[in-house]
Amino acid sequence: MPSRIRPAKLSLFDFFTGRNTAALNADQMDARELHEHLLTIGGADPRTKSGLNLRTAAGLIGVSRRTLERYLSGDRHPAPAVADKIRVASRKIAGLEPGIHDQREVTSLLETVAGRSDTTKSGINIKEAARRLKVSEGTVRRWVNQGKVPNEATAAKLRASARRMTNTKRGRQAATRQIRDSGMFNQPMRIDVIANQGPRGYGQGDYKRDRRTYFDLSADEAQDFQQAYIDGGDQAAQAYAEQMLSRRYVDDWQIDDFNVIDGGFTMRPR
Missing domain, CATH: 1.10.260 (434 Repressor (Amino-terminal Domain))
Structure with missing residues (x-):
């Protein structure tokens, strides 16, 4: 059985957009x-x-x-x-977590929040991003064209806005565009899950506890997993992960403490 570990929450937003994972790095x-x-x-x-x-x-x-x-x-x-x-x-x-220190993350979040545009050098809808974040268009251009990053308060607002956008299928498609374009899910993958999880007890006690588990995906299954998130959001992706863990360990495997903020999933090529 999987080993005991410290508890953590899950983040499918970060997972499927390449943040808080090793996928794009x-x-x-x-x-x-x-x-x-x-x-x-x-x-x-x-x-x-x-x-x-x-x-x-x-x-x-x-x-x-x-x-x-x-x-x-x-x-x-x-x-x-x-x-x-x-x-x-x-x-x-180092106290850096609330801010954004990766140019790739800035671009991905802005695309999620504001969408794309064929008229800008960066491909980001600069005007819409400025409107939603209540900053000047010049500020957004400096982020995407000059390698600058938002201050801590604006970074928090940008992340929160991006997460709200993932409440819709269109928003999830925008959020996952970069990692889809990278081809990361076009190959066999191994997914590690750190969470409170385990098989359902059915009246005989709760078998869930803090664990580290994993499951393997073929290239087709990896794309299905990502598509489940795009189509149905967190709940659909969680159900897919539980299905795969049920095959890997014990029937009717369940994951608790499901959340889109903190860590929990990591992925790597198999």
Whole structure:
């Protein structure tokens, strides 16, 4: 059976739009980036060979200290899902999570909120984005053309607006355009789920608990999974995931604490 882990909520919005996952950033994490993140997460320790407090970092990331040592030595490289966990943990500890620090995310969120336009260099409907976010068109152009990012308050407003847009099929199509265009779901995938989950008890007690589980998808199934989200939103995608987990583990598998804000899903090519 799957292992016990700390609880987390699920985020299909982030999952299917390539945010809070390793899906669109599957490059190997180099030693320099890894060292910077581990310094942020665990702090310094001059008594260790690496100069890092790897014991603390390992506990916060959810891997062993020995694994981090092997990453730093070059013996192994973090898998995309692990690299993503390290980046997310580093951003949260650094207090950066509320803001947006990735130009790709800015573009994707703006497209979700404002739609596309054939008359702009970026392909984003600049005028509509400015209207919805109550900022100037010049500000939006700086975000999409000059690599600038919104301040923390505007970033929160942009994310909230994008999530509201995913209440419609049209909004979900816009939100998932970038990851669909990347072809990530055109190949076999492995999906990891971290949540309160388990088989239904049917009056004999609740078998759900905090677990880490996974299921594999063929290329066709991966596209079906994404299409389920586009057609029916969070509930449809959750039902699809529960169906796949029921096949992988025990019949009538259920996922609790379903939410579109926090983490819970990661994906990687199989």
